[in-house]
Amino acid sequence: MIHDFLVVWSExxxxxxxxxxxxILSVLSAIMALALGIILVPGLMSKRxxxxxxxxxxxxxxxxxxxxxxxxxxxxxxxxxxxxxDNWSSGxxxxxxxxxxxxxxxxxxxxxxxxxxxxxAGSAFGFSDFxxxxxIILPPLLLNVSPIIGNQMIQIIKDSAFLxxxxxxxxxxxxxxxQSRHYVPFAAFISAVLLYxxxxxxxxxxxxxxxxVAEARR
Amino acid sequence: xxDPQKILYIxxxxxxxxxxxxxxxxxxxxxxxxxxxxxxxxxxxxxTLLRCINWLERPNAGRIYLNGSEIGVTGHxxxxxxxxxxxxRTRMGMVFQHFALWPHLTVLQNVMEAPVQVxxxxxxxxxxxxxxxxxxxxxxxxxxxxxxxxxxGQKQRxxxxxxxxxxxxxxxxxxxxxxxxxxxxxxVLLVMxxxxxxxxxxxxxxxxxxxARDVASRILFLDQGRLIESGTPADFFTRPxxxxxxxxxQRYAGVAAA
Numbered sequence: 414m415i416h417d418f419l420v421v422w423s424e425x426x427x428x429x430x431x432x433x434x435x436x437i438l439s440v441l442s443a444i445m446a447l448a449l450g451i452i453l454v455p456g457l458m459s460k461r462x463x464x465x466x467x468x469x470x471x472x473x474x475x476x477x478x479x480x481x482x483x484x485x486x487x488x489x490x491x492x493x494x495x496x497x498x499d500n501w502s503s504g505x506x507x508x509x510x511x512x513x514x515x516x517x518x519x520x521x522x523x524x525x526x527x528x529x530x531x532x533x534a535g536s537a538f539g540f541s542d543f544x545x546x547x548x549i550i551l552p553p554l555l556l557n558v559s560p561i562i563g564n565q566m567i568q569i570i571k572d573s574a575f576l577x578x579x580x581x582x583x584x585x586x587x588x589x590x591x592q593s594r595h596y597v598p599f600a601a602f603i604s605a606v607l608l609y610x611x612x613x614x615x616x617x618x619x620x621x622x623x624x625x626v627a628e629a630r631r
Numbered sequence: 632x633x634d635p636q637k638i639l640y641i642x643x644x645x646x647x648x649x650x651x652x653x654x655x656x657x658x659x660x661x662x663x664x665x666x667x668x669x670x671x672x673x674x675x676x677x678x679t680l681l682r683c684i685n686w687l688e689r690p691n692a693g694r695i696y697l698n699g700s701e702i703g704v705t706g707h708x709x710x711x712x713x714x715x716x717x718x719x720r721t722r723m724g725m726v727f728q729h730f731a732l733w734p735h736l737t738v739l740q741n742v743m744e745a746p747v748q749v750x751x752x753x754x755x756x757x758x759x760x761x762x763x764x765x766x767x768x769x770x771x772x773x774x775x776x777x778x779x780x781x782x783x784g785q786k787q788r789x790x791x792x793x794x795x796x797x798x799x800x801x802x803x804x805x806x807x808x809x810x811x812x813x814x815x816x817x818x819v820l821l822v823m824x825x826x827x828x829x830x831x832x833x834x835x836x837x838x839x840x841x842x843a844r845d846v847a848s849r850i851l852f853l854d855q856g857r858l859i860e861s862g863t864p865a866d867f868f869t870r871p872x873x874x875x876x877x878x879x880x881q882r883y884a885g886v887a888a889a
Contacts, residue, residue, distance in 0.1 A: 536717075
């Protein structure tokens, strides 16, 4: 068993590059998904029924598709519509769009639960439209949802493992390569699991930092 | 309505929520420097009236003018765009029952937010004024504290400083002391008394009878959505014209005498 882990150690370069790719993929898609979610949520909350319904259709639709299937559609399906992306772009695109729906829904839930009066005060003090959203509504929203966003970020990290099926050289793909090259499945996969765990601990640490900032304001 | 002394001019204001008629044909005006107290039993429409003045509630009928500019409706009789309405709203400060401070901003930032972000005034200038306002409401030492760390009375004093920072033509108070513990009411009323004596134009929805009697230049009495009395505190409290007002005063007599 020690021998198996030594084999994995000898392939650490591959494993770490997988970890780096998983990190880049997760961080980029989480940031972009959150940004997209922020753009989508005023639509979800729109008083114009058609806009709200269109957003709702997208958000509910995305949340009901298994991520693996969605990744297949983006990588294998879209080319038949003439949209061809390499595996990196496909993976990033799939993770981003899929999670944007979750982010939007997370933000919407928190928005609805926010006390109405500070937002009303914003209107009374002359904030409207984008300025009201950016200065008055969004900041407390982001502080309040940070634990749930962190949770979603962990989901993104785990979902990124599915992208091994489109040959994206992320952490699961790297572990898989090591095990098939040396036949050390337990050591290779456990190493990957530990690395995923470490990544998630970092996310949790980040959440607790934001949590302390939020706590001072509650 | 173009009388420069008239800060607010309200004519024929009505509001209903579905089938419930909350305000019926309310007309009055407010002159520069007046302190108007809106009194009336719960559910008489006082708060709704106040919220209609700055169009937080959209009236069903009637016209509202602030210094000669009509609120909520354009010269062509159309409902204003939010951005136009916002410009007019910056000229009316509002103080809320539940304070409604912005939780993510410090006390100083709360006071500076609208002048800097909405009125686009220079930050340094606004900061100097904001600090002076905090000193005025006795909260200089709380400038960098978040609202969550303040008592109710302190929050409301920040709320008043925030409204004053816009240099509004009129201040609207929506039951500013109703959510406060009794021992914290005094500190807020003290600030409001000072503003009244400085000549700030104010419209105040309140249940503080002693305050209304001592500070108001005029009392407006609402009952079931109608404005049924208007007069000086001396007239209103000693010679009410209507039975409704007489009963109302009687019920609060103990409070007013205190």
